[in-house]
Amino acid sequence: MSKFLRFSSLTKKIIMAFAGGFLMVFLPVHLGINFFILPITENHQDIFRDAVHFMTTFPLIKVMEIVLIAAFIIHLLYGFILQVQNWVARPVRYKKEGWSHTSFFSKFMIHTGVIITIFLVIHFMNFYFVRLGLTSPPEGPYRVADDHDFYFMAVNLFTNKTYSIVYIVLLVLLGFHLNHAFQSAFQSLGLTHSKYTPYIKAIGDIYSIVVPLGFILIPLYFLIYY
Amino acid sequence: MDLKLKIWRQENAKAKGRFETYHVTNISPDCSFLEMLDILNESLVDKFEMPIAFEHDCREGICGTCSLYINGRPHGPDAGITVCQMHMRRFKDGSTIVIEPWRARSFPVLRDLMIDRTAFDEIIQAGGYISIATGNAPDAHALPVPKNKADLAMDAAACIGCGACVAACKNASAMLFVSAKVAQLALLPQGRPEAARRVQAMVAKMDELGFGNCTNTYACEAECPKEIKITNIALMNREFFAAKVCSQKEMAGTSGAG
Incomplete structure (x- = not known):
């Protein structure tokens, strides 16, 4: 643990960038499967169930699951350690501060990060821990067949209006987090280039809008049609 | 120009420090920011008060000595210049200017607006x-x-x-x-x-x-x-x-x- 803390500031940032980068690769995969909650094809329920089955049983994915959880924990832990160090670095605040032109969302990474973490715990309790047999599946108008029936677990949650609205707000906050995160990861890894950096920033902007928007479409559908 | 200045005063590195308000009058808009502080200090000396300690050296933007945090921005509102290169015409007549030292654990305040950059x-x-x-x-x-x-x-x-x-x-x-x-x-x-x-x-x-x-x-x-x-x-x-x-x-x- 002490070695973990004693890593240099730059090493911590590089680890943050790699862990965060891995999470950003995972998100579109998650979204791709989530889309099949919506009736986009006739057998969308079957496709969704097959995808969930694949994601929970395929050996390579099981390995990636461990990597993913490790990435979450490392990203959280270092995010927190770095933030505490940053607060300590300025014990006396300015009377009048914050007029500099900055990357706006970067100022709220800890706040959006903490809120996303809280949501993730709820998210895990609703799905992942159910599979592990630690929590009971979310209740709602539909009967959840077994602890692998993620489809009706999701439908039960989204038919709850409060849950859907909170989910949408959280995804907007996730978008704010990602907007800074995407280009920041490249900067932390030193991957800047006069030619490519503008494209990285543009792709980051698009990513931070499209991915959360994709996730938002699902509760939106339930809010409108249920 | 007439201005209201809120300036951080601190007797020494260990003292607690506080903001003091000063009024300066008849300042030329062509006066530099540090000259304005010089004028204020002259008036303080005339009143047998302790002048405000602030760092300055070349006054032409190349030595890196001046270090004032003005209205929430280091080196004041202009881009690409140091405090010493800034003129009072940059501010509105009658406005309030808040002047603080750099704030960082690694840059302890020595006195007033002066910090230790060792x-x-x-x-x-x-x-x-x-x-x-x-x-x-x-x-x-x-x-x-x-x-x-x-x-x-x-x-x-x-x-x-x-x-x-x-x-x-x-x-x-x-x-x-x-x-x-x-x-x-x-x-x-x-x-x-x-x-x-x-x-x-x-x-x-x-x-x-x-x-x-x-x-x-x-x-x-x-x-x-x-x-x-x-x-x-x-x-x-x-x-x-x-x-x-x-x-x-x-x-x-x-x-x-x-």
Whole structure:
């Protein structure tokens, strides 16, 4: 643990960038499967169930699951350690501060990060821990067949209006987090280039809008049609 | 111009400190900001009061001594200049100006608006140099350097070490300063052989002195009076990463943080 803390500031940032980068690769995969909650094809329920089955049983994915959880924990832990160090670095605040032109969302990474973490715990309790047999599946108008029936677990949650609205707000906050995160990861890894950096920033902007928007479409559908 | 000034007063490094309000009148708009403070100090001396301590030296934007945090921005509202280069016409007549010292754990306040920037010297001493004599400036054609590299090194070398980057950063991080010093040497052939050792030693010293971490907020770049680019930070990250991953261990006797 002490070695973990004693890593240099730059090493911590590089680890943050790699862990965060891995999470950003995972998100579109998650979204791709989530889309099949919506009736986009006739057998969308079957496709969704097959995808969930694949994601929970395929050996390579099981390995990636461990990597993913490790990435979450490392990203959280270092995010927190770095933030505490940053607060300590300025014990006396300015009377009048914050007029500099900055990357706006970067100022709220800890706040959006903490809120996303809280949501993730709820998210895990609703799905992942159910599979592990630690929590009971979310209740709602539909009967959840077994602890692998993620489809009706999701439908039960989204038919709850409060849950859907909170989910949408959280995804907007996730978008704010990602907007800074995407280009920041490249900067932390030193991957800047006069030619490519503008494209990285543009792709980051698009990513931070499209991915959360994709996730938002699902509760939106339930809010409108249920 | 008539102005209301809210200035941080602190007797010494240990004192608590507080804001004092002063009124200055009949200030010429063509007066420089530091001259305005000189006028205020003259009036304080006339009243047998202690003048306000603030740092200044060349007053032409090249020494990096002046260090005032004005209305929420280091070196005041203008971009690409130091406090000493700013004129009072930049402010509205009758307005209130809040003047604070740089705030960072590694830059303790010595008195009023004066801070101790020894931390920067210590970072330079940790590795911001070439440890052999490289002689006088060589003939222009003796050691060819690509034009773009020379330009980038020159831009990085423009850093005057004033500490505005630390003051502007919400984390009080010294990354822009350290990266400028790392970059100016790493880009040139004389500095190249020691680049891996240098970046590790300087970063380790920076951490040790208690500066914050970079969160890529880029306030430093926005406030730097010499407009040092954050691409230098990326270069330093690259150098550091490469040094950690690819370089052989050569820091015998010194303890680089892992």
